[in-house]
Every structure is written in C-alpha cells, then in structure tokens.
Amino acid sequence: TVFVDDDGQAYMFWGNGSCKWVKLKENMIEMDGPITTFKPKNYIEGPWVYKRKNLYYLVYASAGTKPEMIEYCTATNPAGPWNYQGIIQENVPNSFTTHPGIIDYKGNSYFFYHNGTLPTGGSYRRSVCVDYMYYNEDGTIQKIVQTTEGVKALK
Structure with missing residues (x-):
C-alpha cells in the first residue's frame, strides 16, 4: 500500500510474515529514511493503510x-504504535487467502476482498467481492458479514 497523508507525506507499507513501512520522497520512487519492521498480531501479508477522522487504520x-x-x-x-483491534472478517469461502481494500465513496464505506465462491472458483480462481463497512462511534470497525449480493448499484 502507498498511503499519502494529509500533509502530503507518502508512506509505503508491505510485507509477508512481518509488516514493513518507509517514508517516500516526493518523487514517490525513493525512500526517505530507514525501513521499519513490525509484527501486528496474527499478521500474514497484504497491508492496507488509510486514515479516517484522525485515526489511521492498518x-x-x-x-x-x-x-x-x-x-x-x-x-x-502512520508510524505507529499500532494497537490491535480485532477481526473484521472471518475466513472466506473456498479460498485459502483473502486481502482487503477499503474506500469511502458517496457517503458509504466499502470493503473489497476476494473469495472462491463462483462455480469454478477456488484458492487460485478467486473473484472480487464488495460489502458495506460500518464504524462504531469510537472508530472501531464492525465485523463484516460476507453477503452473496454485495452492495447496491451506485447512480
């Protein structure tokens, strides 16, 4: 994930087995400082970083x-420390992996992920899914229950 904060500072987050981050220079291709490595609880891979109401989410x-x-x-x-909050989504059907993507658009929050539930799907034949995402007043994320219908079409 490349995340650009409100002040224009860009950060890159990545890693398999542990999470790494580094500040990026304005040209977005050079590092601007050392790489920092950390291990959030149960972390495997696929970090998605964003900010909502002065709170950063990993x-x-x-x-x-x-x-x-x-x-x-x-x-x-964005440099942490990162406080573990919990599970957003349980195991996805018919796929060993899942990865998140989150956006706010036209007044709603959307949670993107993949699973293997199509008739010919599986761990290596995944399909993209999207469901609504909701926050509690304290900024914590409500657990996302996977649906088969996804979200309503936008106009």
Whole structure:
C-alpha cells in the first residue's frame, strides 16, 4: 500500500510474515529514511493503510486460524504504535487467502476482498467481492458479514 497523508507525506507499507513501512520522497520512487519492521498480531501479508477522522487504520490478511481472515490495528500516527483491534472478517469461502481494500465513496464505506465462491472458483480462481463497512462511534470497525449480493448499484 502507498498511503499519502494529509500533509502530503507518502508512506509505503508491505510485507509477508512481518509488516514493513518507509517514508517516500516526493518523487514517490525513493525512500526517505530507514525501513521499519513490525509484527501486528496474527499478521500474514497484504497491508492496507488509510486514515479516517484522525485515526489511521492498518488492515491485513491474518492467520489466527487457517485459512486467512482480515484483522486490523489503529494508530494516531502512520508510524505507529499500532494497537490491535480485532477481526473484521472471518475466513472466506473456498479460498485459502483473502486481502482487503477499503474506500469511502458517496457517503458509504466499502470493503473489497476476494473469495472462491463462483462455480469454478477456488484458492487460485478467486473473484472480487464488495460489502458495506460500518464504524462504531469510537472508530472501531464492525465485523463484516460476507453477503452473496454485495452492495447496491451506485447512480
């Protein structure tokens, strides 16, 4: 994930087995400082970082149990410290992996992920899914229940 904060500072987050981050220079291709490595609870890979109402979110594929789930941490600074918050989404059907993507658009929050539930789907034949995502007043994320219908079409 490349995340650009409100002040224009860009950060890159990545990693399999542990999460890494680094500040990026204005040209977006050079690092602007050292790489920092950390290990959120149950972290596997696929970090997605964003900011909402002065709170930073690190959402990632986890393996508290197999197959993967989606868990998250929050922080008041993109450099951390990151505080574990819990599971957003349980295991997805018919796929060993899952990865998150989150956006706010036209007044709604959307949670993107993949699963293998199409008739010919599986761990290596995944399809993109989207469901609504809701926050509690304290900024924590409500657990997302996978649907088969997804979200309503936007106009």
